[in-house]
Amino acid sequence: MNKEDFSILLQPVDFGKLQLKNRLIVAPLTRMRTDISGIPNDLMAKYYSMRSSYGLIITESSSVSPLSNCFPxxxxxxxxxxxxxxxxxVQQTHEQEGxxxxxxxxxxxxxxxxxxNGETPxxxxxxxxxxxxxxxxxEYKIPKELSINEIKEIVQQFxxxxxxxxxAGFDFxxxxAANGYLVDQFLRDESNKxxxxxxxxxxxxxxxxxxxxxxLIDVFTAGRVAIRLSPNDRFNDMYDSNPLELMRYVLSELDKRELAFVELKRDNPYETTVSNNDSPRKHPRELIPDFFRDLRKFYQGNIICNDGVTLQEAKELISQNICHAVSLGTLSISNPDLPIRIQNNYEINYHTDMNTWFYGGAKGYTDYLPYKENNQK
Ligand SMILES: Cc1cc2nc3c(=O)[nH]c(=O)nc-3n(C[C@H](O)[C@H](O)[C@H](O)COP(=O)(O)O)c2cc1C
Structure with a gap:
């Protein structure tokens, strides 16, 4: 039983053109359940639609070209x-009002x-x-530097x-632009020379x-466009010497555009200070001491906070107006119906099996059942 009052997480909110029924968001999660064609299948339709009680669902990272896909x-x-x-x-999720x-x-x-396909990254x-x-x-190899024409081609691929x-009917x-992938590689000064x-x-x-x-705005309109940023995260060997100034600029530019929301993924507090030879690295908390609160100052629009955010912290961040919703990765894997569990004080499942995060079929994917179904068996 959840004794605490988490009702603030269940309050509706509007993000641009999106009307969310609550503040709990399914974080993007790559689960690799298609074959190499990358064509989404019925199992995936079931997985996503099962999560329709969340305020929003963000899909796994979806590649814009064959060269852009590190997740077969x-x-x-x-x-x-x-x-x-x-x-x-999308259809199946909309049928469930997600x-x-x-x-x-x-x-x-x-x-x-x-x-x-044997190409050079x-x-x-x-x-x-x-x-x-x-x-x-x-081992990762030295990538090929993109020419200006190739950069423009990739913009067109997006x-x-x-x-x-x-x-396909997506709502947004x-x-x-996070986690050390191409857009993030452009942002940070250690990977962009x-x-x-x-x-x-x-x-x-x-x-x-x-x-x-x-x-993306031109195609979807600003109220249906969002972005994910993780300026202090070290995943994929990433580093920037001044992420606070980087975010001051990028968030102020994004604010002008009035997007649906910005999702901020924070650093890992247990990060080591591993440096490469030419560039000494500072600890993330030295660069941005209070991640969500420091970045909030640069952005007036809607913010989703992510990474290790507990329900207690979510409540605090939302009530203090630091963010407007929280996205949940692992918790949304093991609780397809988390908003319903919170609303009814049903037990929350805090355990996911890492062995089934990637690849495979229904196991560890669609067999984490909604609380009610699980308890009727
Ligand atoms: C299995 C798995 C797959 C993930 N795939 C993605 C992804 O496709 N795109 C993305 O931006 N983040 C991805 N992430 C990161 C999550 O969205 C999230 O930032 C991370 O799980 C931390 O949030 P949590 O503490 O609520 O789990 C992935 C994380 C996990 C565990």
Missing amino acids: GAGNIYNQEQMEGWKKV LIGIQVFHCGRSCVSSQI VAPSPIAIRGKDLISNE RKSAELSKQ IQLH RTDEYGGSIENRCRFLLEIIDQ
């Missing part, structure tokens, strides 16, 4: 067949050649991630994916992101 088995969005697959996911948006992404340097600058890819266990996403689209208009100053490093966002 994730649902992609660059051709008609994939669009048709997603359409079924709201669902697609997270679009390009992995950039964060992939190995075997994941992208691309990036803002020819700097490799140190270490091995967790999925293939292969636009095409937005058009397909709209055709989220640009994945360009000397043209896409590198150097903060304004230049944010140009790629804003060009993509403006294309």
Whole structure:
């Protein structure tokens, strides 16, 4: 039984053109349940629609081109067949009165050649991630530096994916500008050493992101466009020497555009200060001491907070107007019906099996049942 009063998490709220029934959001989660075609299937339609009681559902990161996909088995969005697959996911979710948006992404340097048909990964600058890819266990190689024309082509790939996403009926689209993938690689000064208009100053490093966002707005309208940012996260060997100033600029630019929401993923408090030889790294908390509160000062619009946010912290952040909703990763895996559980004081399942996070079928995917179904068996 949940003794605490979590009713604030169940209050409705409007995000741009989206009317959320509560403040609990399904965080984007790659689960790799398609075959290599990346066409979303019936199992995925079941998985997503089961989560329709959440205020919003954000899908797994969905690739905008074959070169952009480091997750073979994730649902992609660059051709008609994939669009048709997603359409079924959206329809089934809408039938359950859920709201669902697609997270679009390009992995950039964060992939190995075997994941992208033997091609060389691309990036803002020819700097490799140190270490091995967790999925293939292969060493990352030095990526190819994108030319200006290639950057413009990728911006257009995002636009095409937005058009397909709209055709599929998604309620909103989220640009994945976090977690060390291509857009994030442009943002941060350790992975972007360009000397043209896409590198150097903060304004230049944010140009790629804003060009993509403006294309997504053109297709979906601003009130249906969102973004995810994680400026202090070290995943994928990422680092920026001044993420607070970076966010001051990017958030103020995004604020002007009146998006549906910004999702902020914080750093890992247990991060080590591993540095590379040329660039000493500071601890994330030295760079941004109070992540959500510090970034809130730069943004007036709707904010979703993420990463290790407990229900107690969510309540605090929302009541103090630091954010307007929270997104839940692992908790939404094991509780397809979390808002209903909170509303009825049903028990919450805090355990997920990491072995079934990626790949496989229904096990660990659609067999975490809603509380009621589970207790009627
Ligand atoms: C299995 C798994 C897959 C994930 N896939 C994505 C993804 O596709 N896109 C993304 O932005 N974050 C992804 N994440 C990160 C989550 O969205 C979230 O930031 C993380 O789980 C922390 O939130 P939590 O503490 O509520 O679980 C993934 C996390 C997990 C555990």
